[in-house]
Structures are given as C-alpha cells and as structure tokens.
Amino acid sequence: MANLPLADRATIGNMSPEFGSTCAIFPIDEETIRYLELSGRTREQIELVTAYAKAQGMWRVNGAAAAEYTDVVELDLATVESSIAGPSRPQDRIPLRVAKSTYNTHLQRMASERPRRVRASPVRHR
Numbered sequence: 001m002a003n004l005p006l007a008d009r010a011t012i013g014n015m016s017p018e019f020g021s022t023c024a025i026f027p028i029d030e031e032t033i034r035y036l037e038l039s040g041r042t043r044e045q046i047e048l049v050t051a052y053a054k055a056q057g058m059w060r061v062n063g064a065a066a067a068e069y070t071d072v073v074e075l076d077l078a079t080v081e082s083s084i085a086g087p088s089r090p091q092d093r094i095p096l097r098v099a100k101s102t103y104n105t106h107l108q109r110m111a112s113e114r115p116r117r118v119r120a121s122p123v124r125h126r
Contacts, residue, residue, distance in 0.1 A: 001027065002062050006035050018090045027060035028053040 009031065013024045026032070028049065036046045053059040085093040094102050 001029065001060060004031075006031055006038075017087050018085055020090075028058050029060040 004026075009026050013026070016022065016024045032053075033046055033050060036049060041049075050059070082096040083093045084096060084099055
C-alpha cells in the first residue's frame with residue numbers, strides 16, 4: 001500500500017464494477033490525507049479524519065501486521081490483458097489485441113443490416 005499512489009487507488013476504486021466488486025476500499029493513511037489536502041479540505045476536517053481513523057483503529061501504518069480477511073484474491077499482473085469494457089456490460093470485454101478486427105466485423109454487419117435508402121426528391125417546405 002505504501003507504494004500505491006492516489007491515482008492508482010482512484011482507478012482501482014472506479015473500476016470496481018469491471019472486476020465484479022461493489023466497491024474497493026483502501027485504508028486511511030498518509031495518501032488519504034494528501035488527497036484531502038489536494039481536494040481543498042480544511043485543516044480542521046483533515047485533523048478530524050486523522051484523529052477519528054486513528055481512534056477507531058482504521059489508520060494504516062507501514063510495517064503493521066497485515067489485516068486478516070475471510071477471502072484473499074491473488075493476481076499476477078503479468079497475466080492481465082489490456083482490454084476494452086464498459087461499466088454497463090463488462091462481460092462484453094474485448095481484448096485490445098483484437099479490437100480493430102472486432103470493430104471491423106461489427107461495422108460490416110451493421111452496414112449490411114442497414115436498410116438501403118432510396119434517394120427521394122427533397123421535400124420542399126412552403
């Protein structure tokens with residue numbers, strides 16, 4: 001976590017539906033405080049978040065014992081393939097290596113299904 005920057009945390013959180021999660025939550029730590037500062041929070045708000053997180057045992061400290069989870073998912077990032085997917089239908093994921101051919105296939109099918117338009121004379125408005 002110490003090496004995971006704010007932008008990566010935001011990306012992972014925002015992509016939750018694509019990997020089948022309702023949400024992705026990161027512990028409160030110095031990077032969280034940096035975000036609060038960057039987003040214009042007052043010093044009082046930042047101090048309140050820091051104090052609350054520490055009092056509730058929610059503050060992440062480098063070197064602290066790892067949290068225990070009911071399920072742990074391990075992912076070898078070398079196996080991740082770049083792809084195109086949307087939040088409404090992530091199951092329609094298209095590997096980036098075949099995106100061009102997939103697009104061309106869909107374009108050809110769409111063009112063949114499109115009704116042929118007969119050129120009609122322009123409508124004149126009075």
